[in-house]
Amino acid sequence: MRGHSWASSRRRAAGLGLLATLLCTPPAAATDNADIYGRWSLTRLLDSADIAAMPEREARALVGTQVVIAQDRFVIDSRTCRHPSYERSVDDLPRSFREQGHVSSANMGLPDPVTAIDARCTHIYLKAPGRIVVQWDGYYYDAEKLKPIEK
Numbered sequence: 001m002r003g004h005s006w007a008s009s010r011r012r013a014a015g016l017g018l019l020a021t022l023l024c025t026p027p028a029a030a031t032d033n034a035d036i037y038g039r040w041s042l043t044r045l046l047d048s049a050d051i052a053a054m055p056e057r058e059a060r061a062l063v064g065t066q067v068v069i070a071q072d073r074f075v076i077d078s079r080t081c082r083h084p085s086y087e088r089s090v091d092d093l094p095r096s097f098r099e100q101g102h103v104s105s106a107n108m109g110l111p112d113p114v115t116a117i118d119a120r121c122t123h124i125y126l127k128a129p130g131r132i133v134v135q136w137d138g139y140y141y142d143a144e145k146l147k148p149i150e151k
Helices: 002-024 028-032 056-061 093-101
Strands: 038-048 066-070 073-076 079-082 087-091 114-118 123-128 131-136 139-145
Touching: 038 056, 038 131, 087 093, 093 114
Parallel strands: none
Antiparallel strands: 038 066, 038 139, 066 073, 073 079, 087 114, 114 123, 123 131, 131 139
16 A cells, blocks of 8 residues: 555646746747847848839838837837747748749759748848848848847
C-alpha cells in the first residue's frame, strides 16, 4: 500500500510541476516573431506589382521611413494596422510572388523557398538576419532593422 501512495504522490508532483512550467512560459506567438519585432528602416524600393495603390512618386518618398513591427501593431508612415496576425508560411519564391503579388521575385534578393509573413494588412518576407522585404500598397521595399533605442 505504501508503494502505491508514494507513486501517486510522485505523479501528482510531476503534474503540478508541468502545470507550473506551462503557466509561467510566455505564449509561443510572443516569442516566435522576435526576429521581426522592432524598428525598421525602408532602405530601397525594389519593385512594384502590376497594379499598385499609390503613385510611384509617393512610393519612392517612403524610402527612409521607419516601420514599427510590434505584437499588437504594424506601423508604416502615419498608417497603423492594429492586431496583425503574423502568420508564417514557407513558399516557393517565384510562384508565390507571381500568384500573390503579380510581380517578379528576381529583384528581391530573397531566398527560395522564402518565409512569408502575413501581417493581415501587408506581407513581410525574411531576407536575412536583420533584413526583410516589406510589401506596402503594391510596392516592395528592402528594410533593415534599426538598433534599439538606448534609455
